[in-house]
Amino acid sequence: MTGLGTESRPLRVAIVGAGPSGFYAADALFKSSISVSVDCFDRLPTPFGLLRGGVAPDHQKMKSVGAYYDRVAVANEGRFRFFGNVTVGVDISIDELRRYYDAIIVSMGAQSDRKLGIPGEDLPGVHAATEFVGWYNGHPDYQHLTFDLSQETVVVVGQGNVAIDVTRILAKPIEALRKTDIPESILDQLAQSRVRNIHLIGRRGPVQSAFTELEIKEFGELPGIRVVIDPADMRLNDASDAELLTETNTKARKNMAVLQRYLDDPILEGDKTVTIRFLESPVEIQGASHVERIVLEKNKLSGDPGKQQANGTGDTISLDAGLVFKSIGYKGVPMPGLPFDDKAGVIPNQKGQVINDPSVYVAGWIKRGPKGVLGTNKPCSTETVETLLSNLGHLQGCDHPRESEIEKVLEQRGIQWVSYQDWKLIDHLEKENGEKLGKPREKFVSVGDILAALRRVNA
Numbered sequence: 001m002t003g004l005g006t007e008s009r010p011l012r013v014a015i016v017g018a019g020p021s022g023f024y025a026a027d028a029l030f031k032s033s034i035s036v037s038v039d040c041f042d043r044l045p046t047p048f049g050l051l052r053g054g055v056a057p058d059h060q061k062m063k064s065v066g067a068y069y070d071r072v073a074v075a076n077e078g079r080f081r082f083f084g085n086v087t088v089g090v091d092i093s094i095d096e097l098r099r100y101y102d103a104i105i106v107s108m109g110a111q112s113d114r115k116l117g118i119p120g121e122d123l124p125g126v127h128a129a130t131e132f133v134g135w136y137n138g139h140p141d142y143q144h145l146t147f148d149l150s151q152e153t154v155v156v157v158g159q160g161n162v163a164i165d166v167t168r169i170l171a172k173p174i175e176a177l178r179k180t181d182i183p184e185s186i187l188d189q190l191a192q193s194r195v196r197n198i199h200l201i202g203r204r205g206p207v208q209s210a211f212t213e214l215e216i217k218e219f220g221e222l223p224g225i226r227v228v229i230d231p232a233d234m235r236l237n238d239a240s241d242a243e244l245l246t247e248t249n250t251k252a253r254k255n256m257a258v259l260q261r262y263l264d265d266p267i268l269e270g271d272k273t274v275t276i277r278f279l280e281s282p283v284e285i286q287g288a289s290h291v292e293r294i295v296l297e298k299n300k301l302s303g304d305p306g307k308q309q310a311n312g313t314g315d316t317i318s319l320d321a322g323l324v325f326k327s328i329g330y331k332g333v334p335m336p337g338l339p340f341d342d343k344a345g346v347i348p349n350q351k352g353q354v355i356n357d358p359s360v361y362v363a364g365w366i367k368r369g370p371k372g373v374l375g376t377n378k379p380c381s382t383e384t385v386e387t388l389l390s391n392l393g394h395l396q397g398c399d400h401p402r403e404s405e406i407e408k409v410l411e412q413r414g415i416q417w418v419s420y421q422d423w424k425l426i427d428h429l430e431k432e433n434g435e436k437l438g439k440p441r442e443k444f445v446s447v448g449d450i451l452a453a454l455r456r457v458n459a
């Protein structure tokens with residue numbers, strides 16, 4: 001259709017998912033030379049995705065990135081609308097959205113977790129890190145869960161930064177957590193925690209660890225935490241030595257320096273111990289009616305530098321533990337009506353365009369998999385928007401471009417959507433309630449509470 005993206009016929013774009021990649025996509029659209037209006041849908045009544053529901057609550061500085069996303073929304077008032085509490089694929093389908101929007105950008109993140117695929121994985125007391133992270137961040141989906149924090153020994157499988165977050169929240173003194181935006185109901189439970197020993201298990205060696213220097217260093221800066229590493233784990237094979245010397249591998253060198261410091265200058269005082277273990281893979285989780293122990297197989301690395309894989313040696317050890325967190329990566333889920341690569345957990349695309357579909361695009365974790373920090377999503381979403389704009393001439397143009405049409409559909413379905421203005425009210429209330437408690441915010445932890453608060457304020 002000609003004329004799309006002009007003053008007389010602005011491009012109508014639906015963004016599905018108001019996380020970082022959704023906001024970066026909106027930002028790139030508004031910064032382009034075309035005339036555009038954006039409606040951003042989220043299944044939650046609150047925006048910002050994992051910035052609110054994933055990023056560690058004791059890293060409040062990181063949460064301030066939300067101010068950037070807020071500016072995108074506020075500076076573009078009139079051409080940006082938020083429709084929170086609308087689940088695309090349930091409340092309205094992708095095919096229906098095609099009727100009201102010229103193009104759709106799906107930025108729905110990775111809503112599930114990868115499985116270990118070992119016996120005992122489903123025993124009570126074994127949890128995905130996604131659940132624990134959602135729970136302590138007050139994500140409404142996870143508030144019904146309970147974690148047996150009466151256990152003294154916990155195993156965290158995986159050594160990415162999510163595993164580090166989980167370990168730190170378990171290890172950190174409750175006084176320090178009280179200054180964060182962890183909801184009061186969760187703090188009450190964390191205050192009762194008897195967790196003393198946390199084992200952080202990596203299937204490969206220290207050179208291959210996925211965590212980053214700042215995050216692993218933080219354990220040494222916290223009061224009351226001892227960090228233990230087996231010196232044998234720090235002896236490297238030839239390929240790991242070569243990896244470490246690779247000019248570009250500064251991450252591994254920095255990690256190794258921190259780990260070596262933990263060995264050379266051990267922290268002797270502390271009532272909690274974090275043991276960082278390498279070259280071990282879980283092969284079974286055992287227990288009568290609740291996890292009691294985890295069986296780990298010792299690994300050896302093989303392969304070229306930079307591509308080393310862990311191979312089981314057949315030697316196993318058994319580690320007693322009453323709570324296990326699997327932190328081996330998030331995983332995307334399918335969106336009804338769109339293709340899906342189940343192995344990678346992504347929607348197959350070329351530079352952001354869904355294969356053979358010039359009206360639908362993807363950005364963020366659902367485009368490239370669950371890797372990368374907040375900032376990684378900016379170039380990712382920009383690439384997607386560039387692809388979309390390069391296809392402008394091939395877009396058919398939707399049948400119902402008037403902005404009021406979608407509101408009518410949602411109204412007819414009885415869907416109570418939350419606008420950006422509504423979110424600002426919630427944001428204000430949360431900060432106000434937090435201030436009374438000496439913390440950055442006290443979150444509403446259920447959709448019902450958010451809607452009720454809005455009814456009260458708007459009455």
Ligand SMILES: Cc1cc2nc3c(=O)[nH]c(=O)nc-3n(C[C@H](O)[C@H](O)[C@H](O)COP(=O)(O)OP(=O)(O)OC[C@H]3O[C@@H](n4cnc5c(N)ncnc54)[C@H](O)[C@@H]3O)c2cc1C
Nearest residue numbers: 017019020021042043049050054088108109364365373374
């Ligand atoms: C535990 C954790 C901690 C992290 N900490 C940091 C950190 O400290 N620093 C850093 O730089 N990076 C951090 N990251 C990485 C960062 O959070 C991600 O790079 C980023 O959030 C990915 O953005 P996204 O928009 O692709 O996905 P998400 O942030 O997951 O956003 C997706 C959005 O889509 C919505 N959605 C899903 N399905 C639907 C649907 N069907 N209909 C409507 N809406 C839907 C979701 O509700 C969500 O709001 C962390 C990641 C995790 C998991």
Ligand SMILES: NC(=O)c1ccc[n+]([C@@H]2O[C@H](COP(=O)([O-])OP(=O)(O)OC[C@H]3O[C@@H](n4cnc5c(N)ncnc54)[C@H](OP(=O)(O)O)[C@@H]3O)[C@@H](O)[C@H]2O)c1
Nearest residue numbers: 158159160161162163203204210327328329330371372373
């Ligand atoms: N502070 C921050 O900046 C911060 C905080 C949290 C998250 N993030 C980012 O968010 C992204 C996701 O983090 P993440 O920790 O979920 O993922 P990740 O960085 O990919 O780490 C996943 C970990 O799980 C291990 N693993 C995967 N499959 C396994 C299996 N079958 N058995 C045993 N171990 C297995 C991986 O080991 P292998 O390496 O051997 O595969 C790796 O140690 C990352 O990019 C991360 O940097 C950033």
